Amino acid sequence: MDPLGGSADPLAVLDVAAAAARGFLADLDGSPAAPPGVDAAASAFAGEPLPGVGVGATRALEELLEHGVPAATRSAGGKFFHFVTGGGTPAALAADWLASAIDQNSFSWVSSPLGSRAERVALGWLKELFELPAEWGGVLTTGATMANFTALAAARRWWAAEHGRDLDEEGWSGLPALPVISSGYVHSSAVKALAMLGVGRASVRRLAADPTGRLDLAAFEAALEGLRGRPTLVIATAGEVNAGDFDPIAEMAELAHRHHAWLHVDGAFGLFARVSTLARQLAEGVAAADSVAADGHKWLNVPYDCGFAFVRDPELMHGTFALTGAPYLPTGTDERPSFGDRGPEASRRARALAVWATLKAYGRDGYREMVDRHVELARRVGEQVAAAPDLELLAPVRLNVIAFRFRPSGLSEQQLDDLNRRLGAAVLADGRVYFGTTHYRGCVAFRPAISNWRTTEQDADLIVTVTRELGARLVVS
Ligand SMILES: Cc1ncc(COP(=O)(O)O)c(C=O)c1O
Numbered sequence: 001m002d003p004l005g006g007s008a009d010p011l012a013v014l015d016v017a018a019a020a021a022r023g024f025l026a027d028l029d030g031s032p033a034a035p036p037g038v039d040a041a042a043s044a045f046a047g048e049p050l051p052g053v054g055v056g057a058t059r060a061l062e063e064l065l066e067h068g069v070p071a072a073t074r075s076a077g078g079k080f081f082h083f084v085t086g087g088g089t090p091a092a093l094a095a096d097w098l099a100s101a102i103d104q105n106s107f108s109w110v111s112s113p114l115g116s117r118a119e120r121v122a123l124g125w126l127k128e129l130f131e132l133p134a135e136w137g138g139v140l141t142t143g144a145t146m147a148n149f150t151a152l153a154a155a156r157r158w159w160a161a162e163h164g165r166d167l168d169e170e171g172w173s174g175l176p177a178l179p180v181i182s183s184g185y186v187h188s189s190a191v192k193a194l195a196m197l198g199v200g201r202a203s204v205r206r207l208a209a210d211p212t213g214r215l216d217l218a219a220f221e222a223a224l225e226g227l228r229g230r231p232t233l234v235i236a237t238a239g240e241v242n243a244g245d246f247d248p249i250a251e252m253a254e255l256a257h258r259h260h261a262w263l264h265v266d267g268a269f270g271l272f273a274r275v276s277t278l279a280r281q282l283a284e285g286v287a288a289a290d291s292v293a294a295d296g297h298k299w300l301n302v303p304y305d306c307g308f309a310f311v312r313d314p315e316l317m318h319g320t321f322a323l324t325g326a327p328y329l330p331t332g333t334d335e336r337p338s339f340g341d342r343g344p345e346a347s348r349r350a351r352a353l354a355v356w357a358t359l360k361a362y363g364r365d366g367y368r369e370m371v372d373r374h375v376e377l378a379r380r381v382g383e384q385v386a387a388a389p390d391l392e393l394l395a396p397v398r399l400n401v402i403a404f405r406f407r408p409s410g411l412s413e414q415q416l417d418d419l420n421r422r423l424g425a426a427v428l429a430d431g432r433v434y435f436g437t438t439h440y441r442g443c444v445a446f447r448p449a450i451s452n453w454r455t456t457e458q459d460a461d462l463i464v465t466v467t468r469e470l471g472a473r474l475v476v477s
Contacts, residue, residue: 013061020065025076029454033079034431041071073434078455079462081435081448084241084269084295084401088303088354089453095357096303104350107340110330112350119339119352125359126308129367130274130294132287137314139342140296140351143307144268145189147293150309150343152193154291154316155233155262162231162260168319172198179232180204181223181261183247184213185240190266190293204235211441212395213240215247224259232261238283239270242440242447243394244378244401246270250285257288265289268307269451270399272299275364276371279399299371299400299451302354309343317342374400374450377460381448384464390471391464394445401449402463403440406471413443419474420444426470433462 044067054060074080076087088096106115123138141147159178160167167175180194180203195201207223209216215236224232234256236247249265256263265271265286271294273283286292289312296306311317322341323329332338340346362370382397385404392407405420421444424437435448448463 010057013057016058016061016065020069024069024072028074028077029456031074031077031079032432033075033077033081033434034073034428035070036431038071038073038431041067044068044071075434076452076454078452078459079433080452081433081450081463083436084298084449084451086295086298086301087452087454089301089358089362091361092300092302092354092358096351096354099350099353102350105347106350106352107346107348108330108332108338109336115350115352116337116339118350118356120337122352122355122359123308123310126355127310129359129364130271130286130292132292132310133312135314136310136312137317137342138308138310139317139339140348140355141307141309141343142305142345143297144187144266144293144295145192145307146344147268147295147307147309148187148190148264148266149193149196150317150321151264151291151293151311152190152197152199152233152235153320154311154313155264156197156199157316157319158262158290158313159231159233166319168322178203179227179230180235181220181232182206182235183215183220183237184208185215185237185245185247186235187237187241187266187268189268190235190237190264199233212243212245214245215252217248217251220252221255224255224261227259227261229260232256232259234261234263236263236265236289237270238265238267238273238286239399239401241449242401242438242445243403244270244397244399244449245395246273246282246398248285249283250288253285253288262291263289264291264293266293268293268295269298269449272367272371273399275367276375277368278372278375282398296351296355299374300355300358300367301370301451301453302351302358306351306355308355370453374455377455377457378402378450380457381450381460381463384461388464388468390468394440394443400451401447403438403445403447405443405445406467408471408475417444419471420446423467423471423474426474427466430466430470433459433466435463 075085104112104115106112109116178199184206191201207216207219236249236252238246253263273279291311293309296302297304332341378397378400381402385391385393390408392405394403406423437444438447
């Protein structure tokens with residue numbers, strides 16, 4: 001029975017969706033990153049009043065397929081280099097479908113022993129993958145923003161306890177401002193998390209040595225000394241978004257702990273350097289941190305949305321997120337944890353199933369091979385950029401991001417910025433590949449990032465080919 005009546009076989013829509021998904025995914029490797037007209041096609045979803053009488057599940061799904069699929073960027077495909085975007089591995093995608101079908105509420109052991117057990121195993125495997133201590137606490141979140149939020153909430157709890165206060169019970173009243181030190185690499189999502197935690201965006205001191213944002217280590221040490229042992233929060237970034245660079249995490253951990261500071265590492269995608277044989281030295285020292293955040297929907301290649309937070313002292317995760325004063329809710333224990341007590345959501349989908357399935361399917365070796373392949377592809381693109389007379393590589397390729405700009409001769413810096421801005425818009429409109437502009441080292445630059453399991457050499461080569469072709473057109477026009 002269709003829950004709202006009327007359909008002979010209410011589950012027939014699942015076959016329709018599966019067939020359409022198969023077709024979409026089969027075409028993905030041959031598709032541009034954004035087929036022409038995606039933006040216009042999306043306007044089918046506008047202005048329609050709420051139906052009084054519904055059209056039924058089959059018709060609704062048909063409409064979604066008819067108008068939705070042409071409007072979809074092929075962000076799941078190998079030519080989408082904008083932001084840092086992963087695809088869904090087949091195992092992760094299938095498990096994610098299953099998570100929706102069995103629809104487990106993974107907030108507690110009672111509501112879903114499966115979701116809870118799978119999450120415990122998945123978190124344990126992730127710790128193994130990233131070589132983090134097994135005894136650290138962890139939780140799956142919707143992404144790195146909420147993983148930053150979760151980990152920084154634990155840091156905030158520690159900091160208040162150092163002042164003799166339970167901030168989660170008592171609030172801020174009477175507490176001093178919480179000092180936060182970072183480099184210019186700090187990601188906007190970590191800053192957003194600080195705002196959500198009431199710490200405030202303006203609390204962050206960014207100690208940058210140069211216009212890239214690289215940490216000024218001497219200034220960092222001096223700032224910690226200046227705080228004279230007052231508890232402090234330090235945020236390091238493993239993999240900054242413009243060029244994939246890393247803060248010196250091992251040095252920061254040593255100094256932070258010498259000066260009574262908590263070190264949080266935002267490794268949304270950079271944490272995966274620890275899986276690589278080619279780039280693992282970049283993420284040295286992460287295991288000495290007090291907390292770590294990363295994304296699943298980036299380099300782990302599980303479907304949106306998924307992230308994970310790890311905290312050295314598991315006890316600190318409960319303070320902010322415990323569901324208290326509701327006798328009908330089960331209390332988590334070490335043996336039967338309630339993951340809803342460790343992160344921001346109470347009710348939550350079983351995103352552990354996709355993480356479990358992809359790690360089970362491809363294992364440590366599969367991920368090592370994929371991450372190394374992406375690092376090699378990024379280096380290959382970096383070499384192509386360096387060899388092209390009209391392109392400029394703006395930073396060494398350290399991981400999976402290539403920072404560069406179009407630089408034909410004879411133009412002023414301002415003209416180059418204007419040209420690269422227009423070229424950025426042209427790349428997106430062209431759609432064969434997809435990547436955006438940023439501001440890096442004081443100029444407008446591109447920052448394609450390679451993190452999709454589907455990306456091939458041919459896909460990656462398009463970055464330079466398309467940029468030069470469209471750039472040359474703009475110069476003559
Ligand atoms: C370093 C860093 N931190 C945090 C985030 C936020 O991740 P999400 O969008 O998954 O919340 C990103 C996203 O690009 C990132 O690169």
